[in-house]
Amino acid sequence: DQQVKQNSPSLSVQEGRISILNCDYTNSMFDYFLWYKKYPAEGPTFLISISSIKDKNEDGRFTVFLNKSAKHLSLHIVPSQPGDSAVYFCAASAVRGGSNYKLTFGKGTLLTVNP
């Protein structure tokens, strides 16, 4: 049972435009969400996170939106740059649910930003 889903395996956008990466979850106990960027043969790099008490968090070019009723979150990158090309993972955890802070990951979306 896949509790965190990234239904788009890949996304291609033009440099300077907005990239929107989507993530859906099924476990209503999840209350903390994170986005990571990953290059091949490297560990994931933390980008941005959001708690379920918020519906938006912004950090520079990155904004994460959370829609709890739809169990959906998205990562917006604007403007997109060629250096943003990587695999993006959505992760979720049930902090208040006593999960010992374990993260559940989606399968990732490969973002390609074309010059």
Place this chain on the structure above:
Amino acid sequence: GAVVSQHPSRVICKSGTSVKIECRSLDFQATTMFWYRQFPKKSLMLMATSNEGSKATYEQGVEKDKFLINHASLTLSTLTVTSAHPEDSSFYICSARLSGRALLRNEQFFGPGTRLTVL
């Protein structure tokens, strides 16, 4: 800040030998660290949760006698792959959770990974 290192970055060993991988939080304390395994073109698979000063908690299907985890200090966790076999060849990644954060936050920072090849 929030840098996690892993050593070695790459290791090749013979079947039947043991390999130790170190995970260090360089500029913060981490009471909780995690060990993951990534298969080619797959997502990260959590193997175990490592808590400082106590026994690790293993995920279902992960052999605790084969993958020994020690978290002796607030900045160091080690994963030892015992009696390694070719099927243990993989990319192993650790992460560390910032201690002292508000309970409702859960930022975790990952190491660069270790590529293990068992011949």
